[in-house]
Amino acid sequence: MKTLCISMLLICLLQTAKAQISGKVTTATGQPLGYVTTALIKAADSSSVKSMLTTEQGAYLFNNIQPGNYRLKLSSVGYQTWFSAPFKVNANSGAKSLAVIVMREDTRQLGEVVVKASKPLYQQRADGLVVNVESSLLTKGSTALQVLERSPGVIIDHRDNGISLNGKSGATIMINGKLVRMPPSQITALLNGTSADNIEKVELLSTPPAGYDAEGSAGIINIVMKKSRKQGTNGSYTLTGGYGQGEKATASLNLNSNTKNVNLYGSYIFSHDRTYTDLFITGSQNMPYIGGNTETAFYTKTKRISNNHNATLGADIKLDDKTTLSGSVLYNNSTSPNYTYSHADYTILPDSLLIYTGNINGTDKWNSVISSAGLERVLKQGEKLSFDADYIRYSNNSPKTVQSSFINKHGEQVYANNSVSAENQRGFANTTINVGVIKADYSNQLSEALKLETGVKGTRTGSSSASGIESFENGGWVRNMQTSANIYMKEEIGAAYLSLNWQANKALSVNAGARYEYSYTNMDDPKTGNNIVNRKLGKLFPTLLLTNKIGEQSELQLSYTKRIARPTYDDLASYFAYSDPTAVYTGNPFLQPTITNNIKLGYTNRDYSFSLLYSHDENAISRYQLTENATHDILFISPQNLPYQRYLTFQANLPFKAANWWDMTYSFTGGLRQFKETYTASPLTKSYFAYSFNFNQTFKLPKDFSAEVSGVYNSLFYNGTTRIDGFSTINAGIKKELKNRGSLQLSVADVFSTLQIHPRYGTLTREAFDIKSHVIVNTESRRFPIIKLSYTRSFGGSGSSAKNKSTKSTTDESERIRNN
Structure with a gap:
């Protein structure tokens, strides 16, 4: 038988x-x-x-x-x-x-014609939305942070530069498929110092497959940098000058040398930006330290000068027909001296008055080095093995000096001998982060219909930080132990994944996979010997992506993913950073990681796309929430866990061609949101509707001119119990192609000076110290639009080029091979 x-x-x-x-x-x-x-x-x-x-x-x-x-x-x-x-x-x-x-x-x-492939600004995939940055005129002279702000579903919180995706904080930032393991404030500093001139596209991945890190409850924002494939030696340079309330300047140089077996590339970008922001706060509070029930009017203005240097050097070397060796180094240096003036009137009911004035001088110094090496071997047709190793080092030094005074209604100085509000104070915050990553990936096209992908990854992070505030008292500097911290953190993450891509038939394709991650986090205070955090966590993160073609031009997509958002170093560390005489920024060592389940249904027809995403977060992390310290005399601004957070989000991207010379794209993201919080005196559950709207219009004009107008509106939304009112901005640009392989471009950001942010505290429930306040944040462009003029010119050989190589080894093969 x-x-x-x-x-x-x-x-x-x-x-x-x-x-x-x-x-x-x-x-x-x-x-x-x-x-x-x-x-x-x-x-x-x-x-x-x-x-x-x-x-x-x-x-x-x-x-x-x-x-x-x-x-x-x-x-x-x-x-x-x-x-x-x-x-x-x-x-x-x-x-x-x-x-x-x-x-x-x-x-x-x-011979004389430059062949250009026209890509739509937005492209929907089963795992998310792709923004083709090169298709926008407004990219030249912008920063990476400004590009994200113009992307559908992305919101930059101008109070603290936090980044959210589809209304959710916790989006993971990747550059060329590599996770950027930094605190949110330092990530935004890096992106704000990175020129958008070198960005090819931005991938907004709400449901990424198993090959990606499971980190990021809101999904992944992957910034893919350009890499030239033209033969010979070639390059380009860009010079940008501009003005808002302060001067702006950017100079960039890109060089590439490609031969049969060796591709060398490098770039250098310098940017200078003088910015001004101010905010005005009105409200009331019951602060015992000030004197009880108080009405407050607070004004502050900040001037910052940022000088950023970005340099990249890399090589791809073909050792033989099947083996490629690659390596790259990305260096970023940023120095930002800043000055803040503050004035506050505290009316202590019924009739007492305190006048506060403060002058804060500081300098933020930032250095980062991201070095990578990789080896890729094609074992046989359809079978590939790759190894990658990365080393990342970040360092940040932010000293500050504070001169302040409290004057009562009689003109007398008060609280001068109190360590919290001494006339002269100084703060320091030094952070060093070292990250080592090794990984191996294997893929095998088992048959025409079935592809296997698997891999392992190990990450080790070590970070140390010393921070505190000192007061000048009785002829010497005295450290306030309530506002001092010295922390060392070690985190190790091991991961393994398996993914199968199956072309079930001509129409249906299935990507099913799972990723297991085990993490160990330990945080100590070296001076006291106290252990702050000791946490072990192992989780399985399944993924499923289904794509079904309907005819030649339509596609239906269904996906499920499970993800995690681990608290960052700054989230957990009990550091202290000066905010005002009665408040400090700090961490929360009791913070729990967020576990997210996502289900997404998508439909595309030609370039039109629609999707519906349901997301459930357990222990969602909400940053910059208001709590009281143990002695009830200082306001802590810190991250807190929400027991749950639920989102039902609809997204639509609609391109239209009004005429041969006029293209339009409209994007809508919105839906129902609900969260529960328990960290205030009166816990609550809140449901509401929020949305954002983006539009982009491009015009091909006579004599090699082109123009673009884009805009974004974000409706009212909540960050924890903090309400942020709706805000909008409109941008415009015009470009002239020159005959010498150059172009001249004029861009205007926030044309109508509408970018003003309105956070409100105490609108939902009783906040710490009974705070009820309305904050008005005026960005620089609120005072005057930011105008920039850019000149770009390419030079060198004009040999043939292929498409840019994917920077993510696990990119879906369906983007490269389509069998009918």
């Missing part, structure tokens, strides 16, 4: 065995040519049977070919279309390898 079963199985296999055709495509110089459209067509009528794009190594593979007569047709921008001679496939042909195909440049296209 066993022999009979084996025989029948072999007969079935022989009957279903079909031919396989493979080969390789190169340029005239012998360099592999990737992303070439390769079609298998019938010899009789040239009708298409199967099609695909060649891999980065120029390889193609067709499986399960029925017997018949065929030809190959190859096409790519900048190259002449190539046809093979007819060939025959028999039932017993087996695997057939064709001769190397050499593509010839189409000199009619490459």
Whole structure:
């Protein structure tokens, strides 16, 4: 019986065995040519049977070919279309390898005409939304942070520079597929010092597959940088000058040298930005330290001068046809001297008055180095193994000096000898973070329909911080122990994932996977020897992404993901940073990680896309919440856990072509939100509706001019119990293409000076010290629009180029290979 079963199985296999055709495509110089459209067509009528794009190594593979007569047709921008001679496939042909195909440049296209691929600004995928930054004129002269602010569903909190995605805080930031492990305030500082000129696209991944880190309850924001693939030595430079309330300047240089086996690239960007922001607070509170029930009018203005240096150096080296070695170093240096003036009138009921004035001088110094090395080996057609190692170092030093005074209604100084409100104070905050990452990834195209991806990753983070506030009393500096901290943290995360991509039929594709992550977090105070946090956590994070094509131009997507948002170092550390005489920023060592479950349904038709996302967060982290210290005399501004947070979000992206010269894109993100909080004196559950609206319009004008107008409106939303009113901004730009391979561009940010933020405290429940206040935050452009003029010019060889190599080894293969 066993022999009979084996025989029948072999007969079935022989009957279903079909031919396989493979080969390789190169340029005239012998360099592999990737992303070439390769079609298998019938010899009789040239009708298409199967099609695909060649891999980065120029390889193609067709499986399960029925017997018949065929030809190959190859096409790519900048190259002449190539046809093979007819060939025959028999039932017993087996695997057939064709001769190397050499593509010839189409000199009619490459002589004087620059071929440009037009990408839509937004592209919907099963795992999220892609913003093609290069398609926007407003990119030139902008920072990475400004690009994010103009992206659908992304909100930058101008009070603290926090970043949220689809209304949720906790979005993970990645650069070129590598997790940026820094506190939120330092991430925004890095992005604000990074020029957008070098950004290719931004991926807003609400439901990323198992190959990505599970970190980030709101999803992942992956910033993909440009990498030139043009042959020869080439480059570009950009000079930008501008003004808002203060002067702006940016200078950038990009260089690339590509040969058959070696790709060298480097860039340097310097940016200078003098900015002004101010805020005005009115409200009431019951602060025992001040004197009880008080009405407050508080004004503060900050002037900051930021000088940023960004440098990148990297290389990709082909050791042989199957092995590539890569390495890169990204360096960022930022120095930002800042000055803040504050004035407050405290009316202590019924008739007492205190007048506070404060002058804060500080300098934020920031350095970061991100170094990476990788080795990729193609084991055989469709099978690949890669190794990556990263080392990241961040350091931040932020000293401050404070001169302040409290004057009563009689003109007498009070509280001068109190350590909290001494006339002269100084603060310090030094942080160093070291991160080491190693990972290995393996992928195997098991068959035409099934692909396996798996890998392991290890991350070790060590961070140390010393911070505190000292007061000058009785002729010497005295440290306030309530506002001092010295912390060392160690975190280790081990991860392993498995993912299967299955093309079930012509229409349906399935990506199913799981990622297991185990983390160990330990935080100590070296001076006292006290252990602050000791936490171990192991979790399985499953993912499922289904994509079903409906006809030639429509697609239905369904996905499920489970994710985690671990508290950052700043979230947990009991550090103290000066805010005002009665308040300090600090961490919360009792903070728990957030566990998120996401279910998303999406539909695309041509370039139109719609999606509905349900998200449930357990222990959601809400930052910058108001609590009282143990002695009830200082206000703590710290992160807190919400027992749960639920979102039902609808998103629509609608592009329209009003005329050959006029393109429009509209994006809407909105839905129902609900959260529960328990950290105030009167816990509550709140439900509300919130939304954001983005639009972008581009115009192709005569004489090589083009223009763009874009805008965003964010409705009222809540961050914990803090209410933030709606706000909006409109941006515009015009560009002139010059004949010397250059362009001139004028851009205006916040054309109508509408970007004003209105946080409100105490509107939902009783806050710490009975605070009820209305804050008005005036961004720089609120006073005057920010105007920038940029000149860009490219130089060097104009050889052929292929598409940029993916910077994420686990990028969905469906973006590269499409079999009909």
